[in-house]
Amino acid sequence: MKPPLSLLNPSMLSGSGSLMWFRKGLRVHDNPALEYASRGSTCVYPLFVIDPHYMVLDPNAYSPGSTRAGINRIRFLLESLADLDSSLKKLGSRLLVLKGEPSEVLIRCLNEWDVRKLCFEYDTDPYYQALDDKAKNYASAAGIEVFSPVSHTIFDPADIIEKNGGRPPLSYQSFLKLAGEPSFSLSVELSWMPPVGDVGRCEILQVPTLKELGYVEKHQDEFTPFRGGESEALRRLRESLSDKEWVANFEKPKGDPSAYIKPATTVLSPYLKFGCLSSRYFYQCLKDVYKNVKRHTSPPVSLVGQLLWREFFYTVAFGTPNFDEMKGNKICKQIPWNDDDKLLAAWREARTGYPWIDAIMVQLRKWGWMHHLARHSVACFLTRGDLFVHWEKGRDIFERLLIDSDWAINNGNWLWLSCSSFFYQV
Ligand SMILES: Cc1cc2nc3c(=O)[nH]c(=O)nc-3n(C[C@H](O)[C@H](O)[C@H](O)COP(=O)(O)OP(=O)(O)OC[C@H]3O[C@@H](n4cnc5c(N)ncnc54)[C@H](O)[C@@H]3O)c2cc1C
Known part of the structure; x- marks a missing residue:
């Protein structure tokens, strides 16, 4: 068994640096990539790359935001980054923010910094699959170890697909049968981190404000009431879990979709999306509640059932070529939609x-x-x-x-x- 990080003495460390590349997974709890980056390293570079296409104002877009994302999600991401930076500071580190095309920036950092290990959460989205291939190829040619664990989901979609003979299961029930009980163990809680290494000539930014990304007040009429970040995710989770009866009796689709003051569901989806909340930790907390109540609802309608819907879609999406299109997508009916x-x-x-x-x-x-x-x-x-x-x-x-x-x-x-x-x- 590996010793908890809190028991390791920095002076015993072996003299090598790690780069922790944050993309989603914007949290310090249950973050196996961050844990591995911190273990046995003399320094850790916690990096986030701001991709201008994703963040910077596009004045021609039909709603305030960048070319790819509306302003509410950009604000949510900036809040999540600021919260992550503050959590890292409490552990003796900080977030290093750089701007540019992500693979170019990453490769420059790997080149210029003292990095022996590159750690990042595995991502099944096609965008990240392509980006990660570039990063892995560069790292392996440069003799840098790559550690990329599955921790955005409870199950590894590739395992489920393999169990099903190479094809994704196409119904929720068949997914449940194949998946069975999950076997993850949560990563240890960090109590400190190795210091940030020498960043050389790289110009490190603070987490930018919306204003610094080109947004002015009139762009900010759209204001989501949900604040980004791991701290808020854990607070919301605690609040939901504190009502054990509500958790035990949760049944979707029952619930009022027009309950605005207190929504009928957890509103944890944006936190799961950015990985401010670990789905594995959420799952374990729900199971702990179930142990302490007489009766509880079950999948597909229960809260655990909702998390398993997420797993189901991740698995099918990962195993289906052209999942996001009608053309060339074998599981999609070809329908003559109108173009109005x-x-x-x-x-x-x-x-x-x-x-x-x-x-x-x-x-x-x-x-x-x-x-x-x-x-x-x-x-x-x-x-x-x-x-x-x-x-x-x-x-x-x-x-x-x-x-x-x-x-x-x-x-x-x-x-x-x-x-x-x-x-x-x-
Ligand atoms: C057309 C359409 C588009 C959608 N797009 C998204 C999207 O981009 N991102 C997204 O997270 N959800 C999406 N959903 C699924 C679902 O509506 C949201 O996950 C849910 O409403 C989020 O609220 P909550 O966190 O309070 O959910 P809760 O009911 O509290 O559920 C807890 C978690 O389970 C997961 N979950 C719940 N329902 C589903 C579902 N049907 N499919 C997959 N996972 C689920 C989410 O991660 C959610 O946060 C979409 C649904 C529809 C019908």
Whole structure:
């Protein structure tokens, strides 16, 4: 068994530096990559690269934000980074923020800094798969060890696919059967970290403000009430778990999608998206609550069941080529959707004339979060229910505006709601 980090003496360390590359996984609790980076290293470089495409104001976008993300998600990310920086400082370290194309910046850092180990959380999204291949190739040619554990999800999607003969399971029940009970152990809690190494000529930034990224006050009318960061994630989690009866009796889709003051579900999705909250820790906390109550609900409707929906979509998305498109996607029905951009704009701008649909689209714009049933309503309305507009167009708008926008879950649910996959009505 490895000794807890708190028991290691810095003077016993072997004389090598590690680079901890944060992307998602913006937390110090249950972070195996951070734990490994800290173990046995004389210094650790905790790096986050700001990709201008993701963060910097695009004045031509249809909503305030960058080319790829709405302002609410950018604000949420900046808050999460500031919170991470403050947690790292409490451990004797800090976040090193650099700006630029992520693979170029990373390679420059690996080149210039004293790095023997490169550590980052494994990511199944196609964007990160391509980025990580570049990073791994560079590191292995330079003789740098790479450690990239699966900790964004409870299960390793590749394991489930392998158990199923190389194909992803296409129903929730078959996923549950294959997955069984998870076997992770949470990583140890850090009580200190090795110091940051010499950064040489690299110009390290503070976590920027929205203003520094080009946003002015008029861009900030859209203001989500949900604050980013690990501290807020853990506070929200504690608050939800404190009502054991509520956790034990949780049953979706029961619950009021128009409960705005106190939403009917946990609103932990944006924290899971950015990894401010570990899904494994969340799962373990729920299991602990279940041990102490007489009866509790079960998947698919229980809270554990919700986390397993997340695992299900991650697994199918990882194992399905062209998962985010209709063309070339073997599990997607080929449907002659219409291409009416006027209908799409009316939906996007809350001008359909249906008060319930328009209210939800206003909530999407203002908060970047809506209850699951509200998402159902507007996705169904845009696609098979009424306007017959292509699900990929609605998906794009959610992808930009949601604070919890998640490649696997968003595409999976749009495929489902448009009756393109998983759930058909002939
Ligand atoms: C069209 C459409 C698009 C969606 N896009 C996203 C998205 O981009 N990102 C996202 O996180 N969720 C998405 N969802 C799923 C779901 O609506 C949200 O996860 C949920 O409403 C988040 O609120 P919560 O954290 O309070 O959920 P809770 O009910 O408290 O559930 C806890 C966690 O379980 C997971 N979860 C819950 N429902 C689902 C589900 N149906 N599929 C997968 N995981 C689930 C989430 O991580 C959630 O935070 C989408 C749903 C629809 C219908």
